[in-house]
Amino acid sequence: MQQRFRKPLFVSVLASSILLASCGDAEQAAAGAGQQQQMTVGVVTISTRDVDLTTTLPGRASAFRVAEVRPQVNGILEKRLFEEGSMVSAGQQLYQIDAAMYEAELASAKAEIARAQAAVKSTQSRFERSKGLLQDKAISQQDFDEAEAAYLQAEAQLKIAQANVSRAELNLEYTKVKAPIDGRIGRSQLTEGALLSVGQAQALTTITQLDPIYVDIAQSTSDYLALQQAIADGRIETNADNRAEVVVSVGENGNFTTKGELLFNEVTVDPQTSAITLRARLDNPSHAILPGMYVRAEVGTGNLKNAILAPQTGVSRDPRGRAIAFVVNAEGKVEQRYLQVERTVGTNWVVTDGLTTGDKVIVEGLQKIQPGMPVKTEEVK
Incomplete structure (x- = not known):
């Protein structure tokens, strides 16, 4: 008798357990749906602004400038007057070339000037006298022309002597090799005692x-x-x-x-x-x-005028390499958008297609959303 009543009691207990389990699953599903509806994501509202690209x-x-220093006269290098690797100024003397020969040439040119000046004085006096004698017809026209020619030739010789002095002074000045520009000077390629020549291929140094x-x-x-x-x-x-x-x-x-x-x-x-x-x-x-x-x-x-910028944290790539973003549409649901991006500006993408002003791009909570899911939004600054 006791065994006959055990089976119905067991079936009843089993049915009650199944009913309670199904009710629990329904409640969990309902709770999950409620949690899905109330999920909050961080968004950034798209706006346009001007961007410096x-x-x-x-x-x-x-x-900016490079100058190779070379000698402008022949001679023996006597001194180096700079420290290698230092800063130099335009006009600063860098080297000294033996100037004895050029000093002698200058002295000789100055002596030529003295002789030319004496010749000019002599011929000028003769020419001035010839003018009066010609008027008195005391000399012939030929004698006057010869006196005038001698005077003009003496003046020309004086000018040549003056030019020679200028050239000798210039050559003497060239024995002082100077910096043509401001800048940092490199190492010296030649040392004291080296024979220098005009137009040599090797530079003395570089500034x-x-x-x-x-x-x-x-x-x-x-x-x-x-x-x-x-x-x-x-x-x-x-x-x-x-x-x-x-x-x-x-x-x-x-x-x-x-x-x-x-x-x-x-x-x-x-x-x-x-x-x-x-x-x-x-x-x-x-x-x-x-x-x-x-x-x-x-x-x-x-x-760039009226640029649309999307945060890089809200833009990803699909397996085909296309740029995508998730936005919250007017119905409060997640929507996937394909974007055309041009370049980055800071932490943003410059978007040329796919987004418009006012779109809400999701930047936080991306791991828990799916297209079509209803969400709540919270603006992210």
Whole structure:
């Protein structure tokens, strides 16, 4: 009798357990749906603003001026009057060449002047007397012409002697080899006792002016043409003289930066690299940038009007490499958008298609959302 009543009791308990379990699952599903509806995501509301555009390009520094110092007279090098690697000023004496021969030439030229002056005085007196004698018909016309010619020849010899003195003084001054420009001087290629000659191939030393300094920047033709097209379309505005600002950084971490301006674009394209050379001039007071140094140049390319910027944290890529963003639409649901992005500006993408003013781009909570899911929004600053 007791065994007959155990089965119905067991079935009843089992049915009750199943009923309670199904009720629990329904309550969990309802609770999950409620949690999904109340999920809050951080969004950024899209707006338009004007953006100053820059392009980072590689470049090489080159000296503002370079002067190779060579002798202008022949002679023996007597002294070096500068410290290698120091700063020199234009007109500062660098070397002294043996001047004994040129001092003798100057003295000889001055003696020639004295003799020419005496000849002029003598012939001039004879010429003045000949004028009166000719009027009195005491001498012939031929004698007068000869006196006049002698006087004119003596004056010409005096001018030649004066020119020789100027040349001798100039040669004597050239024995003092001077710096043609301001800048940092390099090492001396020749030492005292070396024989110097005019037009020799080897320079005595080299002076390099480092402040300001040039930076030659290479820009691809595709980027250049895209920039010109954007300017023609009116999306980018530039200055009338196209003197864009350039900021140059050197070092692995960009430890040193300096500013300057873009001077001009090269008129030809390098056939090997298909690049256009841009030249910029920058201040370099501390001489941190040296000729031949690799630099990173940030070149201002204009002002983009009414740009739509999307935070980079809210833009990702699908397996095909397309840019996508999740936005909260007018119904409060998640919507996936495909974007056309052009470039980065700071921490934002410049979006040319896919977003409009007022769209709410999700930047926080992206891991827990799916398209079509209703969410609450909280503006992220």
